[in-house]
Amino acid sequence: MTFDLDQAMEILERTPRVLRAMLAGLTDGWVHGNYGENTFSPFDVVGHLLTGEMTDWIPRVKLILEHGPAKPFAKYDRYAQFEDSPNKSLAQLLDEFERARAANVAALRELRITPPQLAKRGRHPALGEVTLENLLATWAAHDLNHVAQIAKAMATQYEEAVGPWREYLGILRSPVTPMDADGAARRAAAQAAQSRPQR
Amino acid sequence: MTFDLDQAMEILERTPRVLRAMLAGLTDGWVHGNYGENTFSPFDVVGHLLTGEMTDWIPRVKLILEHGPAKPFAKYDRYAQFEDSPNKSLAQLLDEFERARAANVAALRELRITPPQLAKRGRHPALGEVTLENLLATWAAHDLNHVAQIAKAMATQYEEAVGPWREYLGILRSPVTPMDADGAARRAAAQAAQSRPQR
Numbered sequence: 001m002t003f004d005l006d007q008a009m010e011i012l013e014r015t016p017r018v019l020r021a022m023l024a025g026l027t028d029g030w031v032h033g034n035y036g037e038n039t040f041s042p043f044d045v046v047g048h049l050l051t052g053e054m055t056d057w058i059p060r061v062k063l064i065l066e067h068g069p070a071k072p073f074a075k076y077d078r079y080a081q082f083e084d085s086p087n088k089s090l091a092q093l094l095d096e097f098e099r100a101r102a103a104n105v106a107a108l109r110e111l112r113i114t115p116p117q118l119a120k121r122g123r124h125p126a127l128g129e130v131t132l133e134n135l136l137a138t139w140a141a142h143d144l145n146h147v148a149q150i151a152k153a154m155a156t157q158y159e160e161a162v163g164p165w166r167e168y169l170g171i172l173r174s175p176v177t178p179m180d181a182d183g184a185a186r187r188a189a190a191q192a193a194q195s196r197p198q199r
Numbered sequence: 200m201t202f203d204l205d206q207a208m209e210i211l212e213r214t215p216r217v218l219r220a221m222l223a224g225l226t227d228g229w230v231h232g233n234y235g236e237n238t239f240s241p242f243d244v245v246g247h248l249l250t251g252e253m254t255d256w257i258p259r260v261k262l263i264l265e266h267g268p269a270k271p272f273a274k275y276d277r278y279a280q281f282e283d284s285p286n287k288s289l290a291q292l293l294d295e296f297e298r299a300r301a302a303n304v305a306a307l308r309e310l311r312i313t314p315p316q317l318a319k320r321g322r323h324p325a326l327g328e329v330t331l332e333n334l335l336a337t338w339a340a341h342d343l344n345h346v347a348q349i350a351k352a353m354a355t356q357y358e359e360a361v362g363p364w365r366e367y368l369g370i371l372r373s374p375v376t377p378m379d380a381d382g383a384a385r386r387a388a389a390q391a392a393q394s395r396p397q398r
Contacts, residue, residue, distance in 0.1 A: 137360035161336035
């Protein structure tokens with residue numbers, strides 16, 4: 001599919017509703033269970049998506065439009081949610097994400113990005129030069145990546161219960177992406193401070 | 200997580216809303232794009248989930264309760280949607296799935312399954328003996344498997360557009376599960392009859 005900003009917006013606009021449909025009102029086992037050692041639970045994922053809205057996507061869009069590749073993006077802190085959200089409820093996180101995303105979608109519209117601007121370049125601290133199109137497509141694909149990750153964390157709670165059907169369920173065999181040592185330590189510290197039960 | 204029927208119902212009840220939040224109102228590129236040769240599009244997935252509601256899950260529950268392992272389950276036709284849904288719109292499929300699932304959740308409640316009954320056995324045509332608990336856990340995990348599959352099909356539309364970010368997006372590198380030859384042939388026949396554009 002050729003990139004089209006209006007089509008990307010279709011995804012960005014609906015993700016808060018998708019997360020709410022998947023998670024609001026679930027019992028704790030579904031919300032806080034993860035899919036292997038040092039992996040995100042659905043609760044962690046929503047906190048991570050909220051961090052991105054606050055610190056990452058729109059600031060990077062503006063950096064590309066205003067400075068181009070001269071000024072590299074700030075590093076995306078993938079684990080900030082462990083310090084930011086441990087005392088929040090899932091319902092709070094879902095509300096905050098919905099508000100933050102709505103504000104960012106409005107900000108994106110206000111920029112009135114034209115097709116030629118999609119080719120403008122910025123500098124990622126690790127990946128090097130990227131285009132505005134790359135960034136906006138990644139914003140949408142990153143949402144979908146984490147929707148799939150939430151589904152995997154939830155399905156994993158039934159890894160034993162499904163019995164012989166396990167071999168038919170690709171979601172139970174897809175690759176596991178654990179956090180790095182920094183993430184694991186910060187999660188452990190947040191949990192110790194909170195004594196939230198870990199799976 | 201230990202299997203608990205009420206917790207499984209939390210998933211079964213919300214899947215129609217999750218599919219609607221993910222898909223209702225999307226433009227065709229998102230709805231009909233798949234993630235590789237002979238793979239399901241989101242449209243195909245919703246049709247497949249609808250088939251399961253009509254022919255598979257509740258009949259298998261009843262077979263276990265009424266006949267035990269003496270009478271094997273009918274085979275689940277994973278490709279029936281190619282004959283059943285080509286002339287339907289996505290909106291129709293979402294409505295039909297919502298109604299069928301609501302009826303099946305009500306039927307499941309009416310059975311008033313007790314914890315000891317969860318150990319009752321049935322016979323899967325390929326997997327052999329399975330328990331009622333295995334079946335009910337698989338029903339929920341199968342929903343989540345296909346939610347993740349929809350997210351993967353959608354994210355794959357931006358596989359090129361994300362550029363260098365591809366390496367950070369696990370969803371673009373997770374295993375692809377193509378249809379078998381029967382499925383591919385039946386999809387091709389349905390598409391020829393319909394001339395729906397294929398990705």
